[in-house]
Structures are given as C-alpha cells and as structure tokens.
Amino acid sequence: MNRPRKPSGSNPTLIIGALAAVAIIVGVIYQSQSTLDKDPELTAIPEQILEPVIQPPVVPEALIPSAPQPEEPEPQPEPARVSKPPELPGLDNSDDFIRERLLLIGDREEFSRWIKTDDLIRRTASYLDGLSNGVILSKVFPLTPPQGKFATHKSDGTTWLNAGNYERYDSTVSAITSLDMASMAKMFHFTRPLLESAFSEMGYNPRQMDGIILQAIDIILATPIIVEPIKLARESVVYKFADPALESLLPLQKQLLRTGPENTKRLQKQALALREALLNP
Numbered sequence: 001m002n003r004p005r006k007p008s009g010s011n012p013t014l015i016i017g018a019l020a021a022v023a024i025i026v027g028v029i030y031q032s033q034s035t036l037d038k039d040p041e042l043t044a045i046p047e048q049i050l051e052p053v054i055q056p057p058v059v060p061e062a063l064i065p066s067a068p069q070p071e072e073p074e075p076q077p078e079p080a081r082v083s084k085p086p087e088l089p090g091l092d093n094s095d096d097f098i099r100e101r102l103l104l105i106g107d108r109e110e111f112s113r114w115i116k117t118d119d120l121i122r123r124t125a126s127y128l129d130g131l132s133n134g135v136i137l138s139k140v141f142p143l144t145p146p147q148g149k150f151a152t153h154k155s156d157g158t159t160w161l162n163a164g165n166y167e168r169y170d171s172t173v174s175a176i177t178s179l180d181m182a183s184m185a186k187m188f189h190f191t192r193p194l195l196e197s198a199f200s201e202m203g204y205n206p207r208q209m210d211g212i213i214l215q216a217i218d219i220i221l222a223t224p225i226i227v228e229p230i231k232l233a234r235e236s237v238v239y240k241f242a243d244p245a246l247e248s249l250l251p252l253q254k255q256l257l258r259t260g261p262e263n264t265k266r267l268q269k270q271a272l273a274l275r276e277a278l279l280n281p
Contacts, residue, residue, distance in 0.1 A: 121197075159232045161231075220268060231243065
C-alpha cells in the first residue's frame with residue numbers, strides 16, 4: 001500500500017471503520033471529503049490507492065491478548081443451560097452479521113451511514129493498514145465531509161488557519177466519541193478470525209495485524225496539541241503549515257491538527273480508551 005508523504009487537507013477519520021474495534025480508531029479516525037474545485041485545502045490531499053498490498057512492508061509483530069475464556073462451571077446435578085455465542089459467518093458473507101452488531105454499539109445516524117458500505121471487514125483491514133502508516137484512505141471508508149468551507153484569514157501579511165474551521169469537524173468527531181470503546185474491543189475479539197483472514201489476504205500474519213492496530217492508535221496519541229493560532233503558507237492553490245515541524249507530520253496527524261485542539265483531545269481520549277480495552281480484555 002503506497003505511503004504518500006504529501007500534505008493532507010481533508011479526511012478526518014477516525015478510526016471508525018475499525019469495525020472490530022478500531023474502526024474508528026481509529027481512528028479513531030475520521031475523515032472528510034470535499035470537492036477539490038471548491039476547496040483549495042483539498043488539493044493537498046494525496047490520491048489514496050485501494051489496491052491490496054503486493055509487497056507488505058515489514059510490520060513489527062505485536063500481540064493483543066485474547067478475551068479470557070470463561071471457566072468451566074463446577075459439576076451440578078442439573079447443568080444450567082448456557083446459550084452458545086453465534087457462529088461467525090464466512091468473510092464473504094459477513095456484512096449483515098457485522099453491521100447488526102455494530103448498530104448495537106452505535107446508533108447515531110452518521111455511524112449507521114458509515115457502515116452501510118459493503119465488504120466491511122476487508123475495508124476495515126485496509127483502512128487500519130493505512131492509518132498505521134499515517135495515511136487516511138478516504139476511498140476505502142468514505143465518512144462524513146466537514147461542514148462548510150475551509151477558511152483562512154490574513155493579518156499583517158500573514159495567513160492563518162481560521163479557528164472557525166474546527167467546528168466543521170464537530171459532527172464527525174461526536175459520532176466517533178459516542179462509541180463505547182470497551183464494546184468495540186469486545187467486538188474486535190469476537191470477530192478476530194474474520195479480521196485475521198482479511199489481513200492474511202494482504203500478506204500479514206495475526207501478530208502483524210495486532211502491531212498495525214496498535215501502531216495506528218499510537219500515531220493518533222503522538223499528535224501534538226496546538227492551541228496557538230497556526231500559520232499557513234501557500235504554494236499556488238495549496239495551503240501548507242508554515243512551521244516545518246508541523247508540515248513534516250504524517251498526513252493523519254496533520255488532519256487531526258485541522259480539527260482543532262479540543263477535537264484532537266477528544267479523539268486521543270477515545271484512542272487511549274480503545275488501546276486499554278484491547279490490551280486488557
């Protein structure tokens with residue numbers, strides 16, 4: 001999967017499509033899509049590629065503990081009836097099964113709309129793989145575009161990112177932060193065999209899958225919180241961060257900066273909660 005290092009201008013995602021639990025993550029992660037010919041911010045977004053990984057990069061192996069198995073009950077004169085969990089469907093026929101269970105976790109209109117797409121598990125795997133590289137694959141999981149238009153203002157010849165832009169992402173961030181991360185982690189452990197199959201198709205083993213998920217979360221947590229006004233530079237119709245340190249951040253992290261410090265904190269809180277829930281089933 002390509003890893004462009006060009007600046008990102010839209011697509012805040014989180015981490016949702018993480019379906020199993022990091023959909024959102026991931027994202028926490030969210031994203032926004034707008035029309036290129038109307039919003040100069042978006043011309044800086046690199047075209048994302050959906051082709052499967054042909055030569056998977058080296059991914060550090062990690063291990064997310066499996067959910068503990070319940071202890072066998074002591075022998076009873078009349079064993080109590082215990083309902084068995086439903087069997088997982090095949091990867092190719094899992095959409096309805098996954099969607100129904102995700103809607104029990106989050107029923108917001110936006111979230112419901114996000115998971116109407118097909119091939120949810122494979123899309124989640126591809127989306128997380130991109131997030132682990134700091135890239136938002138907006139075509140894999142198209143989420144809600146930011147409201148309104150990208151705005152800047154000038155002062156003494158300097159162009160600044162208008163703080164009013166932050167509110168454009170409130171709706172998407174609210175949908176992501178409304179999800180219960182403990183429930184998402186349980187969903188992940190339950191559907192893990194399906195996710196492993198999807199990651200296997202991209203050339204990853206199960207422990208590499210765990211490393212990808214944790215790496216995506218860590219990138220979100222490592223994003224700096226910028227409360228001061230952000231200075232912009234412009235080349236042709238493309239806006240960039242004037243500060244080289246900010247411009248050198250990963251596309252995912254630069255997109256988080258565009259959502260504003262408060263929204264970034266909210267997403268990082270969700271990412272941390274998800275990480276803890278995944279590692280402590």
